[in-house]
Amino acid sequence: MNLTALQQDALVEVINIGFGRAAASLSKLTGQRVHLEVPQITMCPLDELSEHLRPMVQNEVASIHQIFSGSVAGDALLVLDERSAAILKELLTNEPAMPLQMDASAREVLTEVGNILLNACLGSFGNLLHVQVSFSVPHLTLETLEGVVSSVTVNREGLRYALIVHAAFRLKNSSLTGYLIIVLSVASIERLIRAIEQWEGGER
Amino acid sequence: MTLSSNPPVDAGRLQTALVRWFSELTHQGMFATDCSMRIMVWNRWMEVHSGRTASDVVGRPLYDVCTDLKIRGLDQHYEDALTGRISIISFGLHKYLLPFVPTNAELGLTAMPQSGRIGPLMDGEAIIGTVTTIEDISDRLANEAELRKQIDVQRMARVTAEKAMRAKDEFLSTVSHEMRNPLNAVLGWARILIERSDVDPAVLSRAVRAIERNASALARIIDDLLDVARISTGKLRLEMHPVDLSAIALAAVDVIGPSIKAKQLELRTRLDPKTPPVLGDQQRLQQVIWNLLSNAVKFTDPGGVIDLTVTRSGADARIVVRDTGHGISQEFLPYVFERFRQSDASSSRRHGGLGLGLALVKEVVELHGGRVTAKSDGEGSGATFTIDLPTVMSADVRHPQAEVDQPGSDLAHSLAGVRVLVIDDESDSRELLTEFLSKCGAVVSTVTSSDEALSHIRMSPLPRRPHVILSDLGMPTKDGYEFMRELRALRTDDGGAIPAVAVSGYANPDDRQRALAAGYQTHVAKPIDLAELSAALARAADRG
Numbered sequence: 001m002n003l004t005a006l007q008q009d010a011l012v013e014v015i016n017i018g019f020g021r022a023a024a025s026l027s028k029l030t031g032q033r034v035h036l037e038v039p040q041i042t043m044c045p046l047d048e049l050s051e052h053l054r055p056m057v058q059n060e061v062a063s064i065h066q067i068f069s070g071s072v073a074g075d076a077l078l079v080l081d082e083r084s085a086a087i088l089k090e091l092l093t094n095e096p097a098m099p100l101q102m103d104a105s106a107r108e109v110l111t112e113v114g115n116i117l118l119n120a121c122l123g124s125f126g127n128l129l130h131v132q133v134s135f136s137v138p139h140l141t142l143e144t145l146e147g148v149v150s151s152v153t154v155n156r157e158g159l160r161y162a163l164i165v166h167a168a169f170r171l172k173n174s175s176l177t178g179y180l181i182i183v184l185s186v187a188s189i190e191r192l193i194r195a196i197e198q199w200e201g202g203e204r
Numbered sequence: 205m206t207l208s209s210n211p212p213v214d215a216g217r218l219q220t221a222l223v224r225w226f227s228e229l230t231h232q233g234m235f236a237t238d239c240s241m242r243i244m245v246w247n248r249w250m251e252v253h254s255g256r257t258a259s260d261v262v263g264r265p266l267y268d269v270c271t272d273l274k275i276r277g278l279d280q281h282y283e284d285a286l287t288g289r290i291s292i293i294s295f296g297l298h299k300y301l302l303p304f305v306p307t308n309a310e311l312g313l314t315a316m317p318q319s320g321r322i323g324p325l326m327d328g329e330a331i332i333g334t335v336t337t338i339e340d341i342s343d344r345l346a347n348e349a350e351l352r353k354q355i356d357v358q359r360m361a362r363v364t365a366e367k368a369m370r371a372k373d374e375f376l377s378t379v380s381h382e383m384r385n386p387l388n389a390v391l392g393w394a395r396i397l398i399e400r401s402d403v404d405p406a407v408l409s410r411a412v413r414a415i416e417r418n419a420s421a422l423a424r425i426i427d428d429l430l431d432v433a434r435i436s437t438g439k440l441r442l443e444m445h446p447v448d449l450s451a452i453a454l455a456a457v458d459v460i461g462p463s464i465k466a467k468q469l470e471l472r473t474r475l476d477p478k479t480p481p482v483l484g485d486q487q488r489l490q491q492v493i494w495n496l497l498s499n500a501v502k503f504t505d506p507g508g509v510i511d512l513t514v515t516r517s518g519a520d521a522r523i524v525v526r527d528t529g530h531g532i533s534q535e536f537l538p539y540v541f542e543r544f545r546q547s548d549a550s551s552s553r554r555h556g557g558l559g560l561g562l563a564l565v566k567e568v569v570e571l572h573g574g575r576v577t578a579k580s581d582g583e584g585s586g587a588t589f590t591i592d593l594p595t596v597m598s599a600d601v602r603h604p605q606a607e608v609d610q611p612g613s614d615l616a617h618s619l620a621g622v623r624v625l626v627i628d629d630e631s632d633s634r635e636l637l638t639e640f641l642s643k644c645g646a647v648v649s650t651v652t653s654s655d656e657a658l659s660h661i662r663m664s665p666l667p668r669r670p671h672v673i674l675s676d677l678g679m680p681t682k683d684g685y686e687f688m689r690e691l692r693a694l695r696t697d698d699g700g701a702i703p704a705v706a707v708s709g710y711a712n713p714d715d716r717q718r719a720l721a722a723g724y725q726t727h728v729a730k731p732i733d734l735a736e737l738s739a740a741l742a743r744a745a746d747r748g
Contacts, residue, residue: 028277029297070288093296102351104344108319109296119289134288134324134331 018124064114078114233338293320308342386418442485450475504529620645625670654687
């Protein structure tokens with residue numbers, strides 16, 4: 001299953017609406033202009049997630065993981081490489097970064113940012129599908145990319161797909177990219193694509 | 205209270221009991237509302253920190269009880285919770301959820317730092333209200349602040365270490381440069397003397413003086429280096445006595461006088477006789493004043509003026525050296541007393557020296573419990589160095605001129621008729637010592653090794669046996685220590701008690717101790733000062 005160019009464009013547009021809201025609340029929280037957009041979105045079978053992500057993030061990563069449930073269910077993660085995570089925290093709080101392992105306050109800020117982004121993205125899907133999704137409490141972990149991937153692949157039955165949403169942050173003349181990964185069952189993906197097509201054809 | 209096993213427990217009552225149990229726990233704040241945002245649960249922690257009891261707030265609208273929430277826009281998170289979303293309220297972005305009194309005043313925050321969560325209260329699929337948890341993170345913040353401090357300290361230490369490494373590299377190249385100059389002069393003149401068979405007396409005298417001057421410069425560099433090493437290993441020993449700073453200053457002026465004259469500078473001294481004595485090492489303090497004066501001479505152009513003042517300043521004695529020289533740039537001023545630092549470390553430096561003089565000044569002054577400061581209005585505006593030393597009120601003040609042997613003075617002790625046996629493996633040294641000692645009237649014999657010396661002593665009939673032995677310490681096969689142990693093992697009749705003086709290029713206190721332990725009466729460091737050597741030999745010969 002692949003996304004057509006049109007479907008991709010529409011999906012980017014839907015997520016950008018959510019990201020706009022997320023950026024607005026981050027701007028309000030930090031008192032500085034935060035710009036957030038989706039330059040790219042890709043979809044792949046879950047077992048190919050590793051090879052898709054490897055060129056983009058290396059070494060240790062910080063990931064904020066949430067499970068969502070409802071009529072659409074799955075896993076949602078925000079993945080930042082360690083450097084970007086430290087920079088993002090520093091930019092948002094104006095406090096010098098120290099190693100994330102030692103800095104519970106930084107991990108908490110990143111958890112809040114991840115939560116805002118994931119909520120915004122899935123909230124847009126929910127609006128599109130006219131369904132309500134509820135979320136688990138977000139958790140931040142620091143581990144290798146392989147560790148992150150295995151946390152969403154183990155004990156999951158059935159064919160699953162991963163949407164990789166590039167999240168480009170711009171604030172204070174700096175820019176960095178994080179990756180939203182939304183893991184969905186085939187059925188959920190199909191519902192999402194149908195809804196996207198209807199939205200594109202009708203409500204636009 | 206009664207314990208009943210029957211009747212079966214009602215699930216609703218069990219739940220209520222559980223909520224009560226958890227609400228009594230005090231490590232975290234927790235409150236819950238229904239969908240119309242009326243408070244349903246308010247735990248013990250919330251009562252403690254809000255100052256409002258559960259019975260006071262339960263049933264009332266949350267936004268009436270916590271008016272701050274709406275003002276700060278946090279009500280949005282409750283709207284989200286009612287649609288199934290969870291919000292993280294991080295300290296980093298919000299500081300606190302509710303404005304409670306801080307539990308740790310040292311953090312300097314106006315409200316208790318908090319980490320909060322707001323989420324939906326679910327009954328199966330249905331949202332039946334909201335739940336909020338609050339954590340006081342004062343301890344965590346204190347730990348993080350401490351960690352941050354440690355990281356900063358480590359980073360500073362690394363920067364300092366890197367700077368020190370760089371300074372040391374520069375210093376090494378300075379040292380080799382500074383030592384090569386006098387060495388070249390010594391070698392050059394020595395070669396001229398070797399190559400020319402007939403040297404005219406004027407050239408000879410010039411050559412010898414140049415060699416002497418440059419060798420002295422080398423000796424001073426080595427002295428400075430050794431002083432720095434001694435200070436950094438804590439081995440510099442000060443002989444503390446009540447001393448008169450004015451007298452010490454005059455002694456330093458005597459030494460620096462020729463350089464001042466040679467550079468056509470004017471030295472003005474103002475030595476207040478009412479300056480109280482300080483407890484100090486007169487030789488080291490003289491070195492301190494000499495270093496400051498020598499620094500002033502170096503950086504002042506001909507025609508300039510140097511002021512030397514010794515006065516009382518409150519409870520302290522104050523030495524001020526002020527010059528009209530090149531001054532110190534504001535950027536360099538903070539580093540002026542650092543070891544190995546010179547304002548111009550490039551290879552084209554106009555001013556010689558190792559950059560140790562002022563570092564030594566600071567360290568010696570601080571060892572005396574004093575402090576030294578440098579002031580300058582910038583380049584071209586001259587410089588002022590001020591030393592403050594604590595004073596003692598005592599009449600027992602030493603006057604340096606009376607006791608200090610001026611280096612290079614020719615007050616050689618007479619050794620008339622004293623038989624001296626010189627042991628040295630190097631012919632130059634033997635010749636030099638023979639020359640020196642003969643001038644003092646000694647009868648000198650020389651040998652080139654320890655074994656030769658032992659047989660010389662054994663073979664000499666008593667009337668020709670040496671009165672005193674002068675032995676080098678560093679010799680091949682059997683060194684001066686070994687020689688002395690063997691000599692001291694001999695019977696007195698065989699010469700086992702002949703007094704002996706050790707001479708070596710190693711001037712540190714350990715070498716001296718080792719020599720004395722081996723059986724020498726005294727130890728003289730190279731370069732040899734004739735007065736010191738002749739005095740040592742005379743004393744040793746007297747004793748024997």
